[in-house]
Amino acid sequence: MRVWRDPRLRALLFQALVLAGVIGLALFILDNTLTNLERRGITSGFDFLSSTAGFGIIQTLVDFSEESSYGRAFLVGLLNTLLVSALGIALATFLGFLVGIARLSHNWLVSRLAATYIEVFRNIPLLLQIFFWYFAVLQTLPGPRQSLAVGDVVFLNVRGLYLPKPVPEESFWWIPATLSLSVLSIILLVRWARRRQDRTGRAFHSMYASLALLLGPLLVAALVTGFPVSWELPVLKGFNFRGGLVLIPEFMALLIALSVYTAAFIAEIVRAGILSVSHGQTEAAHALGLRPLQTLRLVVIPQAMRVIIPPLTNQYLNLTKNSSLAAAVGYPDLVSVFAGTVLNQTGQAIEVIAITMAVYLTISLTIAATMNWYNRRVALVER
Amino acid sequence: MKFKAKIFLSTAVALVVLAQAAVAGQTLDTVKDKGYLTCGVHNGLPGFSSPDDKGRWTGIDVDVCRAVAAAVFGDASKVRFTPLSAKERLTALQSGEVDVLSRNTTWTLTRDAALGLNFTGVTYYDGQGFLVRRDLGVTSALDLAGASVCVQTGTTTELNLGDYFRSNGLEYSPVVFEKSDETLAAYEAGRCDALTSDRSQLYAHRIKLRAPTEHVVLPEVISKEPLGPVVRQGDDAWFNIVKWSLFAMVNAEELGIDSGNAGRLKASSRSPAVRRLMGVEGDKGKALRLGNSWAYDIVSQVGNYGEVFERNLGADSPLQIDRGLNKLWSKGGLQYAPPVR
Structure with a gap:
């Protein structure tokens, strides 16, 4: 029998051909790029990461000055991206769950309001929303000398939101130490309560006990050490406010737009998740004597989560990737600082873009992996 | 470069690569084949490059592009602006998207040596300054x-700003945008106390503000900013053409040739220097792989350096910028072109 008459061999042959084609193309691209870079006299390699950057960045979570290196600028950008993404995810989740549940409310006004929110924010492009918050809202605020003020403590102006900054004193370490002990004992308590209920059927309301465990020791520790936190207030000095905690308008516009936009999608996901639990489940729970809140907590939500988690992961990934729109309003995120300023000052486009893409890929895969792990935990175990 | 790094690079290059393959040939031939010049310009900077009310690009940078087109095609209109x-800008030039970059770009060592680019001359000698509100009292x-x-962002300005405040021990917060219009809008909204850029740009920006007289350009010039056209390295013939297009305009001013008298002088001048530049004597154009009337085409269609300057930036423009450093060397400035011999 000839080779091409054997379906198995034929399939193998075609797969080998395709594979060879892909590898060939990749090699061609690699070779072509390297040849062209060399012929053009364009410097390549990653040595630039250790040379001096020479520019300033407005918001830095770690020390950064003009003397710092491009590598350090990369770190600053990366942390700024992670900051806005993490806060965005937290805010969007909170707002999304709130709106999603409100959308299902029997109160006509509440559900209509939620529906309007979803339809408006879901259907306007994110970039426009960022522009709206930045140019139409935050950039029309008064200047530093005419700031909107709450007492002499909080100031809002066109340069940003100025808040008092907590400065830990020497004995501050008692507070986190106490807090971690409390959290540890709460975890143990909840585990014990669950085991006892499994064994004896008697429920232990761990909610109040946990709250007492959390706040009690914290209060005692704070009293004993004499509240070891002082507050640094923002003060108008020269052109700007100095001191305090500053939220720059670029950050606020991006964070608000990302959260509000993504929350609209999350709300729909939450609604779909809750609706996916059949009403029979609720009726069965009621028949067993569970109260409405218990029904929600023990029967509906655990089943809804199975539907909610996978699309929620998508929204988290979208939010993180959308944070790269920061460049539009000049928030110093990874794309703006590294793939923008650094790329331009060094001119090493290929290296910089490759690193940036690799970073986003890593962040996204990490989020996906975490959410998949959680999804496996809440997924239905089939026997 | 290490092998691992090479592999890493290869994953990200598909976009750049396809464009690069196309420009490996001689730029002059490519330009002639397609029938027009592609020129990278600023997206809206009065005096340098901005579209007028009829959508026609105007400005000194734009006129440099027209001069190159006139030299290559004998027709200054055969140019498309990007x-x-x-x-x-620099990536667009490196990847071959544009043939010439004439976009108020500062000539620096890094750009010349590490980025695979060549600056062909200086169109405008500039320096960095600050624009502030008058009522700030600064x-x-x-x-x-x-x-x-x-x-x-992505300018030498950004680096000079860092240098200046650092060397004077002053604190500042940089508010960075990608487009110059965005920096201007932010400045006008009060997001910043000062706007920094090349001084020529500050004057250009100031006339765009709602009340230009309420803003002043501070006296300090904190850097040298020689702005000029840029080409890719490795194509010397093309480098020469762009370089000498600018030189031709400067030489023409020095010799007293302008768009009005170029025709007459070409026909009747007895000065050997004028005759050489106008292509009547010697094969200077052929040496550049162009027609011998290359410089005549530039001057008659675009004008000499002085005309171009006054029309776009100087007395005949709304900007009213003094020629200062950009006067001819013979009049106390820095504009100097090697002789056409």
Whole structure:
């Protein structure tokens, strides 16, 4: 029998051909790029990461000055991206769950309001929303000398939101130490309560006990050490406010737009998740004597989560990737600082873009992996 | 470069690569084949390059592009303009998207040596300054301690700003945008106390503000900013053409040739220098792989350097910028072109 008459061999042959084609193309691209870079006299390699950057960045979570290196600028950008993404995810989740549940409310006004929110924010492009918050809202605020003020403590102006900054004193370490002990004992308590209920059927309301465990020791520790936190207030000095905690308008516009936009999608996901639990489940729970809140907590939500988690992961990934729109309003995120300023000052486009893409890929895969792990935990175990 | 790094690079290059393969040939032939010149310009900077009310590009940078087109095709209109932001410009040239970059770009060592580019000359000698509101009461850049400063990203300006405040021990917060229009809008909204850029740009920006007289350009010039056209390295013939297009305009001014008298002087001048430049004597154009009337075409269609300057930036423009350093060397300035011999 000839080779091409054997379906198995034929399939193998075609797969080998395709594979060879892909590898060939990749090699061609690699070779072509390297040849062209060399012929053009364009410097390549990653040595630039250790040379001096020479520019300033407005918001830095770690020390950064003009003397710092491009590598350090990369770190600053990366942390700024992670900051806005993490806060965005937290805010969007909170707002999304709130709106999603409100959308299902029997109160006509509440559900209509939620529906309007979803339809408006879901259907306007994110970039426009960022522009709206930045140019139409935050950039029309008064200047530093005419700031909107709450007492002499909080100031809002066109340069940003100025808040008092907590400065830990020497004995501050008692507070986190106490807090971690409390959290540890709460975890143990909840585990014990669950085991006892499994064994004896008697429920232990761990909610109040946990709250007492959390706040009690914290209060005692704070009293004993004499509240070891002082507050640094923002003060108008020269052109700007100095001191305090500053939220720059670029950050606020991006964070608000990302959260509000993504929350609209999350709300729909939450609604779909809750609706996916059949009403029979609720009726069965009621028949067993569970109260409405218990029904929600023990029967509906655990089943809804199975539907909610996978699309929620998508929204988290979208939010993180959308944070790269920061460049539009000049928030110093990874794309703006590294793939923008650094790329331009060094001119090493290929290296910089490759690193940036690799970073986003890593962040996204990490989020996906975490959410998949959680999804496996809440997924239905089939026997 | 290490092998691992090479592999890493290869994953990200598909976009750049396809464009690069196309420009490996001689730029002059490519330009002639397609029938027009592609020129990278600023996306809207009065005096340098901005579209007028009829959508026609005007400005000194734009006229440099027209001069190159006139030299190559004998027709200054055979050029297409690609508006580029500061961030995009060098990559656009490196990847072959544009044949010439004439976009108020500062000539620096890094750009010349490490980026595979060549600057062909200086169209405009500039320096960096600061624009502030008059009612701020600031008279010197040294009074700007603690100020917020709006600056465009990917520019030498951004680095000079860092250098200046660092060397004077002053604090500042940089507010960075990608496009110069965005920096201007932020400055106008009060996001920053000062706007920093090349001084020519500050004058150009000022006339765009709602009340130009309420803003002043501070006296300090904190850097040298020689702005000029840029080409890719490795194509010397093309480098020569762009370089000598600018030189032809400067030489023409020096010899007293302008768009009005070029025709007459070509026909009747007895000065050997004029006759050489106009292509009547010697085969100077052929040496550049162009027609011998290349310089005549530039001057008659675009004008000499002085005309171009006054029309776009100087007395005949709304900007009213003094020629200063950009006067001819014989009049106390820096504009100097090697002889056509």
